[in-house]
Amino acid sequence: QVQLVESGGGLVQPGGSLRLSCAASGFALDYYAIGWFRQAPGKDREAISCFSSIDNSIYYADSVKGRFTISRDTARNTAYLQMNNLKPEDHAVYYCAAGPRPPAACTEVDGRVISYGLDYWGKGTLVTVSS
Numbered sequence: 669q670v671q672l673v674e675s676g677g678g679l680v681q682p683g684g685s686l687r688l689s690c691a692a693s694g695f696a697l698d699y700y701a702i703g704w705f706r707q708a709p710g711k712d713r714e715a716i717s718c719f720s721s722i723d724n725s726i727y728y729a730d731s732v733k734g735r736f737t738i739s740r741d742t743a744r745n746t747a748y749l750q751m752n753n754l755k756p757e758d759h760a761v762y763y764c765a766a767g768p769r770p771p772a773a774c775t776e777v778d779g780r781v782i783s784y785g786l787d788y789w790g791k792g793t794l795v796t797v798s799s
Contacts, residue, residue: 670694670788672764677793684754684797690747690764690790697740701772702747703783704738706760706795713763715781717749718774730779732758754797761792 676688690702703718716729717738726738737750747764765786766772772785 672766672788672790674762674764674790674793677762677795679796679798680754681799682755682797685750685752686754686795688749688751688762688764688793688795690749690766692745692747692766695766695768695788696742697745697747697766698742700766700768701774701783701786702738702740703765703774703781703786704736704747704749705763705765706758707763707792708757708760711760714760715774715783718781718783719747720774722769722773725775727774727776727781729776729781751795754795756797758795759797761794763790763792765789 671693673691705713705715707713716732718727735753740747766788767786774783
């Protein structure tokens, strides 16, 4: 059974850090594109980072570039999102998603992350940034 489970969310003060985890089961992340998304209250879902399985390129949305880092540990079959210098506008539910290559892929266009074929999704973890 294919499953993604996010963890690591919580309450943090502005300027603080969190590391989100995305544990995969039922498939190997090595051959999958992996993306992190977020949805703030009252807003559309936003793709913030993606690890392309085609060429191992990594993409970030302008809103998080320089503050967030995506990574993966193939031995643990887990992806991570390290979030530093968090801001109140980072408050959202964060989701990870994965898709097999082909056709799953991702890229960056005009400061936005564009993904395709990320068919498997976790249920999300809430990040609250507040003093």
